[in-house]
Every structure is written in C-alpha cells, then in structure tokens.
Amino acid sequence: MGDGLIISGGGSIEVASDELFDRAARLETAEATLRSALTDLARIDRGVSGALLHASDAPISAARAEQAIDDATWLLAHSADGSGQLAANLHRAAAAYGLVEGSAARMSQALFAELGWAAGFMGSVVGPLLLPAALGALASGAAAVAVWGILPSGATRSMSDTANGLGRQVLSDPRFVQLVRLGAMSVDDAELGARKVPSPVSRMLGDEGIGVRGLDSTAAGVIGVAAAAGMLRETAVTVRQTSVTGSTRATGIAERAARIPQGADQIRIDTYSAPGRPDRYELFIGGTVDFSPTATTEPFDLTSNLQGLANSDAGAYRAVRDALHAQGVPAGAEILIAGYSQGGLLGAQLAASGDYEVVGLLTLGAPAGQVEVPASVPWIAVEHSDDLVPALGGTFQSMDAIVVRREAAGDLLDSPYVFPAHQRQRYEETAA
Secondary structure, X not given: OOOOOEEEEOOOOOOEEHHHHHHHHHHHHHHHHHHHHHHHHHHHHXXXXXXXXXXXXXXXXXXXXXXXXXXXXXXXXHHHXXXXXXXXXXXXXXXXXXXXXXXXXXXXXXXXXXXXXXXXXXXXXXXXXXXXXXXXXXXXXXXXXXXXXXXXXXXXXXXXXHHHHHHHHHHXXXXXXXXXXXXXXXXXXHHHHHOXXXXXXXXXXXXXXXXXXXXXXXXXXXXXXXXXXXXXXXXXXXXXXXXXXXXXXXXXXXXXXXXXXXXXXXXXXXXXXXXXXXXXXXXXXXXXXXXXXXXXXXXXXXXXXXHHHOOOOOHHHHHXXXXXXXOOOOOOOEEEEEEEOHHHHHHHHHHHHOOOEEEEEEXXXXXXXXXXXXXXXXXXXXXXXXXXXXXXXXXXXXXXXXXXXXXXXXXXXXXXXXXXXXXXXXXXXXXX
C-alpha cells in the first residue's frame, strides 16, 4: 500500500509528493538555522572589533579569530541564500509540474471526447452490419457456459479465482481508473455521435464547450431508459431516529471520517450549542447500502447514485434533507459535512444547494467531481487513485477543491473485494 500523498487543487494548480514538500521544508529549516547562526556571529563580531583588538594589543591569534569570523559569516550567508533558493526552486518545480499535468489532463479529456464521438458515430453506422457476428458470439458464449458446467468443480473454482484476481488487478490499476474517469466524461460525446450530431457541434455542447451536455445528462438518459423497463425507480422516503448519544466535537479529518455511519444507519447529525450563539451542526452521511437496480425500501441505493450523478432529486438526498428538518436544523445554519462514497456525493450536492451555510466539506471516495460546489466552501476530497468509484464522477468541476490522492489497494488485491481501494478501512487510514 502506498503511503505517499499527492495533493492538488481541483484544477491541479500545484502537484507534488509529500517527499518533495518534505525536502523543501528541510531546506527552509536549514536556511532559518543558518540565518540564526549568522545573527549570533554578527553579534559576537560587533562586540570584538578590529579597533578593540588593536587598542588592547591582542595577540595575533585574536586577529586570526577575527578573520575566521569574517570567513564564517560569508559562508553562512552564502549557504543560507543557497538553501532558500533551492527550497523556492522545489516549490516552483511543483507548481510547473501541476500546470503541465493540468494541461495534459485537458488535452486527454478533449481527445477522449473525440474518441467517444467517433465510437458513437461508427457504432450507429457499423452496428447493424455486425449483428450477425454478435449473434454468433452469443452462441459461442452459450457453448462455453455449457462446457464450463461439465468441468470438475475444483478446476472451475481455480479458474474462477484466477479470473477474479486478474479482474481486481485491472479494476484497481490507477491507469485503468484514469481511463474510466475520462471515459465517464466522454459518454455524452458518444451519445451525440450515435445521433450523428456533427463533431464541432458535439464539442460545443459538451463539457469542453458550453456544457449543455455532460455526465449529468447521460445519467439522466440511463435512468429514463431503465425506468421504462421497470428499474431505477425511486421509492418513498421515511426518516426515523435510531439513537441519541452524547459526544465531544470531532477534531481533525481522521475522527470525522470515523464518525461517518455505516450499516443500518446512514445519517448522523451532531449538534453543538454555546451560550449566546446559534447552534452549529456536523452532518455525517454514509455510503450505498443496496446495489440492486430494482426498487426496494432503501433510499441509499443504486438508483440514488445515478440520480445524484444526474443532479436530480435522489431519494437519499431527500432523506438527508428530511433528517436535517427532523433534527430542527434551520435554513442558513452553519453545517460541516463529511460523507463517504454516495454520502460524499450527497454532501457535495447539499453544499452546492446554498440552503445551508456549509463551513466545510470532507468527501471520501465520492463520485462528486462534477458537482459545482461554491468556491466559498472549503472542500477536501480524499480519493484513492486505484479506486474506480470516484472516477465514475468524472473530473473535478471545482477548481478550489483540495484533492488528496494515494494508491491504497495494497494487500487487499488478494481479498474477495471487487474494489479493494474503496473499502472504508482504507479511507480511514488515508484520512489519518
């Protein structure tokens, strides 16, 4: 498991590893120490001047000491200047790397938009011609399933474990995750290509242009098609209080990450009161509970995930709003929000709504990149570069988010988890 953090803005203003920043900090400390020694030496030098040595008829060794002080003064000043310049150069290098990385990211997104449009256009033209081949492949697949069924159970289990292991490695490869992030941003271009909308018009309408079409419109289209087939339909939302506990205010990112609920409860609201001041609140929102595409009684489900990506009125979002109302949180109240996975997406949408005075937002593994969180809201987005889930939210719309990334799957690649880097345990470790 990688321990190095990569920290950047949503627009990638400065990017560097903690090792690079650590070396710059060491150089700055060295500069401060050298300048402190220089000040002390200058004080000694002022107290023992050449005139004083001559008047007191000091021996020649004292004169040599005076010359040594002058030499040391020059060396200390030169070393301090060099340390400061090296530290500044490291910071400039980090900033330049960030600009280059940001430029490369924009070029990659533009390229994937073109590829997406081309794939959609070619699919609409060539697809009907490939129908016989597709039917042949379907028949071959059915035959393979039949052969699989007559193999010894030990052989199939071994082959299945090998396939699952290889699948986890691919799904947890940071390069594949980045491809998925760019792919998510180009699905709308593929749709426009399939409709034979000219490429220049597609670019103008998409994320690289005026943004009329994007990840949200694509998700809305998926929901519409699925709803016609009886899937991805929202259910009624009810909120009930399950427990009341007393607790001190959470301090730091790690403690807030640990307070995000999991299991049967999805929402936690901490209220803090002080004499003469309005109450302040901290809202903690858990992740997806039900991944079924068909409706159940659980609002934190796959449907709410897609509704959230579509920027629609998701059932889980309504549940959060209802919980705040039930807790008596007034409109405009100060709220600090922390959310994991779908909970982070919901928290970002609540911050973007402007209905509350959100004084801080912490998201862990959330597909919330395309949510337009105002620049006035301090936002720390923790993502694992080998976690596919936040990549499904596309690139960051907000230039002001502080994005913290690292590789985290590590030894969990050999576990039964499909997305090992998305596990709560790993995010709590990163938060710490």
